[in-house]
Amino acid sequence: MTDRSPAQGWTTTEAQGATFVELFFDLVFVFAITSVTQLLLHDLTWAGVGNGLLILWLVWWAWTQFTWTLNPADSNHPAVRLITLAATAVAFFMAQAIPDAFTTAGAWFAFAYVIVRLLGLGLQVGLLGPGGQNARTVATWIGGSAIGLVAVVAGGLMASPGRQLLWGAAVLLDLLAASRAGRGSWNLDAAHFAERHGLIVIIALGESLIAAGIALGEVPRDLTFAASTIAAVVAVCALWWIYFGSAKDELEDFLEAQPPEKAGAEGRDVYSWGHLPIIAGIIAFAVAIEQVLTHLDDALAIEALIALALGVALYLGGIAYGLRRTGRSIVPWVVAAGVAIVGVAAGSQASTGLASLVILTVVLVAFAYWGYRDQRRERTA
Numbered sequence: 001m002t003d004r005s006p007a008q009g010w011t012t013t014e015a016q017g018a019t020f021v022e023l024f025f026d027l028v029f030v031f032a033i034t035s036v037t038q039l040l041l042h043d044l045t046w047a048g049v050g051n052g053l054l055i056l057w058l059v060w061w062a063w064t065q066f067t068w069t070l071n072p073a074d075s076n077h078p079a080v081r082l083i084t085l086a087a088t089a090v091a092f093f094m095a096q097a098i099p100d101a102f103t104t105a106g107a108w109f110a111f112a113y114v115i116v117r118l119l120g121l122g123l124q125v126g127l128l129g130p131g132g133q134n135a136r137t138v139a140t141w142i143g144g145s146a147i148g149l150v151a152v153v154a155g156g157l158m159a160s161p162g163r164q165l166l167w168g169a170a171v172l173l174d175l176l177a178a179s180r181a182g183r184g185s186w187n188l189d190a191a192h193f194a195e196r197h198g199l200i201v202i203i204a205l206g207e208s209l210i211a212a213g214i215a216l217g218e219v220p221r222d223l224t225f226a227a228s229t230i231a232a233v234v235a236v237c238a239l240w241w242i243y244f245g246s247a248k249d250e251l252e253d254f255l256e257a258q259p260p261e262k263a264g265a266e267g268r269d270v271y272s273w274g275h276l277p278i279i280a281g282i283i284a285f286a287v288a289i290e291q292v293l294t295h296l297d298d299a300l301a302i303e304a305l306i307a308l309a310l311g312v313a314l315y316l317g318g319i320a321y322g323l324r325r326t327g328r329s330i331v332p333w334v335v336a337a338g339v340a341i342v343g344v345a346a347g348s349q350a351s352t353g354l355a356s357l358v359i360l361t362v363v364l365v366a367f368a369y370w371g372y373r374d375q376r377r378e379r380t381a
Contacts, residue, residue, distance in 0.1 A: 022084070036059065287307045300356060
């Protein structure tokens, strides 16, 4: 494990897995991800997709900040637990406001979001202690983040389209802050960092199954119901296998090998940035699954077809981006994404959503199996 900074009150030098307070924090983001999905389902237009992406970024950035913050923290320390629990409580208000964030709940969302971020930034300062090795890097990060938080509050108090413009500016400011802070030295526990991101992928995949289960509650229990249930569950399991079968360990090993002066940039690129398309893809997939399962015998709307194809493309693309940083060829991933898109289009020609889902499931299972065989060959080589 990479050398950690000396223990300073709230920090730890011990290797640690995800703790119960972190898992509890993550559970609120199940609600947040579900709320983003509901926002898209109620406005599956290009404007609605743009709004969904803005909200998803802000939600993701609130979550990923705590992933960085808690990485060196002693999560059993009472102060760390209390701050994390306070952020969990406020994040619930943030998640609850998401479906109406662009109409009547803009201020509710903005103020809750900013409080969550401020709690995270305050915890980062508390973790530094006297003479903290990352003080300058964290100061750079906090300074850049503060400007973005002002933009979020201002946007929450404005009507659309001013709200979207200011929240979009906040996203750009976050990117700039992360770009500058990533150049500094970060002492990351790679195993803990990778585990936290793996858990959020599981949360998002679970949310897609919840969406499928809710949609199936309105479907008569017949052979079509059985086929659609099997296809939806197998597709999500294949997505799970594609990430956790090999990619998760390979990305973790890559981060583990980085010295502190490079760990920040690689952790930012592979995880903070690279995993956002993965989560976005799962959300798009969940939206499409709900549409497919409520229109099994009908032609699928073009918006749902795009969500289905784009969801898988984003998921595979996000993983491929991370693997590309490790030096691995991404050609098979690009081919798989292309075949998936063609498969969805071919299924739509059969005039049923179920056909698209079945073809896509076959493609995902085949790619998961290819990844498994490829990994076995590498291990025996």
